Amino acid sequence: MAHFNPAQAQPLEPLLDLVDVDITRGKRQLLCNLNLAFNAGEFIALAGENGCGKSSLLTVLGGLAPLEKGTLSFNGQPLSEISLQRLADYRAVMAQSASTPFGFLVDEILQLARHHIVESPANRHHIIGEIAEQFDITHLLSRNIQTLSGGERQRVFLSKAILQLLPISSHDSLEGKLLLLDEPTSALDLRHQKLVMQQLVSLSQQGLCIVCVSHDLNLISPYCSRMILLAEQGCIADDKPENALTIDTLARCYHTQLNLIRNLDNDVFVTH
Numbered sequence: 445m446a447h448f449n450p451a452q453a454q455p456l457e458p459l460l461d462l463v464d465v466d467i468t469r470g471k472r473q474l475l476c477n478l479n480l481a482f483n484a485g486e487f488i489a490l491a492g493e494n495g496c497g498k499s500s501l502l503t504v505l506g507g508l509a510p511l512e513k514g515t516l517s518f519n520g521q522p523l524s525e526i527s528l529q530r531l532a533d534y535r536a537v538m539a540q541s542a543s544t545p546f547g548f549l550v551d552e553i554l555q556l557a558r559h560h561i562v563e564s565p566a567n568r569h570h571i572i573g574e575i576a577e578q579f580d581i582t583h584l585l586s587r588n589i590q591t592l593s594g595g596e597r598q599r600v601f602l603s604k605a606i607l608q609l610l611p612i613s614s615h616d617s618l619e620g621k622l623l624l625l626d627e628p629t630s631a632l633d634l635r636h637q638k639l640v641m642q643q644l645v646s647l648s649q650q651g652l653c654i655v656c657v658s659h660d661l662n663l664i665s666p667y668c669s670r671m672i673l674l675a676e677q678g679c680i681a682d683d684k685p686e687n688a689l690t691i692d693t694l695a696r697c698y699h700t701q702l703n704l705i706r707n708l709d710n711d712v713f714v715t716h
């Protein structure tokens with residue numbers, strides 16, 4: 445896969461540009477006058493307390509919910525003007541409780557992810573096989589999705605979202621594409637948490653922009669390139685994780701006293 449170097453890239457505009465956006469759900473204004481820009485090759489963690497609007501923001505970023513106020517452009521074009529069919533080539537979303545009401549086989553679900561891509565069956569089989577190996581689901585390919593454990597299912601739906609975006613040729617870059625993940629590691633054991641984080645870093649190094657909602661700050665901090673903390677109806681920190689996470693931002697986010705430990709590499713760890 446082509447290697448993407450963000451330092452060499454000189455994008456004229458961000459991949460995703462959010463200007464003065466409000467998000468309201470029911471009678472509650474969740475986010476107000478939000479301004480954010482996301483670029484190719486970034487791995488961005490999105491954190492904040494329960495109910496602050498992370499999933500709602502993700503659905504807006506993915507073009508799955510209309511904008512009430514503000515503008516949102518994707519690759520320089522208003523997101524609302526891009527058809528869902530075309531959007532499927534450029535952005536994939538993994539919802540918090542991704543599931544299916546039908547008893548598909550895992551392999552069938554992964555094949556569905558590439559239905560919009562014109563490629564040979566052999567190519568499709570090869571790419572699915574590679575991703576299945578990377579996310580440790582090869583042994584699950586012939587299983588009924590409804591019989592899988594929570595963590596197994598989570599790895600299948602994460603693989604599906606990634607397969608939707610992978611180019612036909614491994615020589616093509618993932619630059620210009622966006623992966624939106626809502627708590628993709630919440631059901632994973634330690635080995636699979638680490639495996640998923642390493643794979644996400646690798647994909648972002650190939651140019652993919654990843655926005656990942658997570659409550660597990662200690663898991664994601666050493667891997668993400670940027671951390672956004674949502675609180676007080678907006679973004680209260682947007683920086684490298686070691687700068688975004690402070691006693692003050694954590695207290696504003698979670699309304700409780702938390703402690704921070706820094707290691708020699710300046711990685712930060714949050715403790716109670």
Ligand SMILES: Nc1ncnc2c1ncn2[C@@H]1O[C@H](COP(=O)(O)OP(=O)(O)OP(=O)(O)O)[C@@H](O)[C@H]1O
Pocket residue numbers: 469470471472474492493494495496497498499500501
């Ligand atoms: N359709 C809806 N109607 C009314 N309220 C809604 C609707 N959708 C979401 N909400 C409310 O909006 C708030 C934000 O929800 P959202 O799912 O975005 O939060 P979140 O930050 O992702 O939370 P969590 O960490 O618990 O996943 C919540 O209080 C939720 O109850």
